[in-house]
Amino acid sequence: MIDSHSHIYCQEFNDDREQAISRAQDAGVRHIILPNENIESVLWLVATRDAHPGYISIALGLHPEDVDGDYEEKLTAMRPLLDEHNPVAVGEIGIDLYWDATWREQQMEALDTQLHWCKELDIPFIIHCREALDEIMSVMDNFGEALPPGVFHSFTGTPQEVEKVRQRGDFYFGVNGIVTFKKSNVKEILPVVGLDRLLLETDSPYLAPVPHRGKRNESSFIPHICDFVAGYLGVMPEEVSQATDRNAIELFKLDL
Numbered sequence: 001m002i003d004s005h006s007h008i009y010c011q012e013f014n015d016d017r018e019q020a021i022s023r024a025q026d027a028g029v030r031h032i033i034l035p036n037e038n039i040e041s042v043l044w045l046v047a048t049r050d051a052h053p054g055y056i057s058i059a060l061g062l063h064p065e066d067v068d069g070d071y072e073e074k075l076t077a078m079r080p081l082l083d084e085h086n087p088v089a090v091g092e093i094g095i096d097l098y099w100d101a102t103w104r105e106q107q108m109e110a111l112d113t114q115l116h117w118c119k120e121l122d123i124p125f126i127i128h129c130r131e132a133l134d135e136i137m138s139v140m141d142n143f144g145e146a147l148p149p150g151v152f153h154s155f156t157g158t159p160q161e162v163e164k165v166r167q168r169g170d171f172y173f174g175v176n177g178i179v180t181f182k183k184s185n186v187k188e189i190l191p192v193v194g195l196d197r198l199l200l201e202t203d204s205p206y207l208a209p210v211p212h213r214g215k216r217n218e219s220s221f222i223p224h225i226c227d228f229v230a231g232y233l234g235v236m237p238e239e240v241s242q243a244t245d246r247n248a249i250e251l252f253k254l255d256l
Contacts, residue, residue: 001027001028001029001030001200001222001223001226001241001244001245002029002030002031002032002033002199002200002244002245002248002249002254003024003029003031003032003033003200003201003202003204003219003222004033004151004153004174004199004200004201004244004248004252005033005035005092005126005153005154005174005176005199005201005202005203006032006033006034006201006202006203006204006218006219007034007035007037007203007204007205007206008020008021008032008034008048008204008205008218008219009034009041009044009045009047009048010037010041010044010205012205012216013205013218017048020218020219020220021052021055021056021219023218023219023220024218024219024220024222025055026220027219027220027221027222027223028223028241029219029220029222030245030256031055031056031057031248031254031256032055032056032057032219033056033057033058033059033088033089033248033252034048034049034056034057034058034059035058035059035061035089035091035092035126035153036058036059036060036061036062036063036087036091036092037063037065037066037092038062038063038066038074039062039074039077039078042060042078042081042085045058045060046058046085057087057088057252057254058085058087058088059087059088059089059090059091059092059126060078060081060082060085060087060090060091061078061089061090061091061092061093061114061117061125061126062074062075062078062093062110062114063092063093063128064093064094064095064096064107064110064111064128064132065096065099067103067106067107067110068103068106069103069106071103071106071109071110075110075113075114079117082117082121087123088123088124088252088253088254089118089123089124089125089126089150089251089252090114090115090117090118090121090123090124090125090126091125091126091127091128091153092126092127092128092153093110093111093114093115093125093126093127093128094107094111094127094128094129094130094132094136095107095108095111095128095129095130095132095135095136095139096128096129096130096131096132097130097131097132097135098130098131104135107132107135108135108138108139111136111139112139112142112143115139115140115143115147115148118148118150119145119148123148123252123253124148124149124150124151124251124252125148125149125150125151126150126151126153126174127150127151127152127153128153128154129152129155133157133161133164133165137164137165137168140168140169141168147168147169149169149170149171149172149251150169150171150172150251151171151172151173151174151199151251152165152171152172152173152174153174153199153201153203154174154175154176154178154201154203154207155173155174155175155186155189156178156184156185156186157189158185158188158189159188159189159192162189162192162193163192170197171197172197172198172199172247172251173189173193173197173198173199174199174200174201175189175190175193175198175199175200175201175225175229176200176201176202176203176207176209176225177202177203177207177208177209177210177212177213177217177221177224177225178207179209179225179228179229179232180209180210180213180224180225180228181210181213182210187228187232190229190232190233191233195233195235195239195240195243195244196243196247197247198229198240198243198244198247199244199247199248199251200222200225200226200229200240200241200244201222201225202217202218202219202221202222202225203217204216204217204218204219204221205217205218208221209221209224209225209228210224210228211224212224223237226240226241226244
């Protein structure tokens with residue numbers, strides 16, 4: 001299994017990061033991808049990757065929650081870091097209007113800029129979308145050229161919204177512990193997305209799956225997500241893990 005989205009580099013793992021990585025390996029996790037948040041987190045991200053070459057890959061980008069009045073300066077500082085550190089994707093990027101829509105226009109502009117980075121570097125995107133699908137679709141509709149490949153991480157939309165995304169490109173959809181929650185409707189998108197466009201992720205330390213809900217999440221919990229998806233789709237967990245691994249390897253051009 002590949003954890004396509006984990007923040008194991010963040011401070012919540014400062015006391016047991018190496019142990020958490022060992023637990024992931026013991027649980028059958030063959031690779032972990034770490035998406036960035038801001039300028040400050042790049043050092044932690046790269047250090048974690050460099051301590052585990054071949055096992056961990058990184059994505060670099062400016063998280064929408066870090067976009068504010070000086071976002072252009074942040075993007076200017078971020079861009080050369082992509083040349084320096086060889087990420088497998090630009091991410092996580094996108095638009096988040098859940099808490100505050102103050103910087104809506106700036107988030108849209110930052111997303112457009114970073115999607116163009118994907119084209120320049122020939123690498124995919126990792127999209128963070130929260131209460132902002134229409135805005136993200138608007139940016140994509142006005143991109144001006146063929147969109148790069150990518151994944152909508154932690155996708156919690158409806159089957160109809162899956163189709164809306166697919167009208168813009170042949171994208172992937174990331175599913176994490178939310179799918180295991182009793183009142184979650186995420187499971188309803190699984191047959192629509194299909195195994196050929198699904199990625200497994202934890203988004204650790206957030207969104208721990210049942211039976212660990214409410215605890216700090218980590219990559220070793222991804223078998224719970226895999227098992228739930230398999231049970232809902234009526235297939236063996238091995239089929240889910242093989243398909244989602246194949247998808248991640250293809251999207252991120254992983255040499256595994």
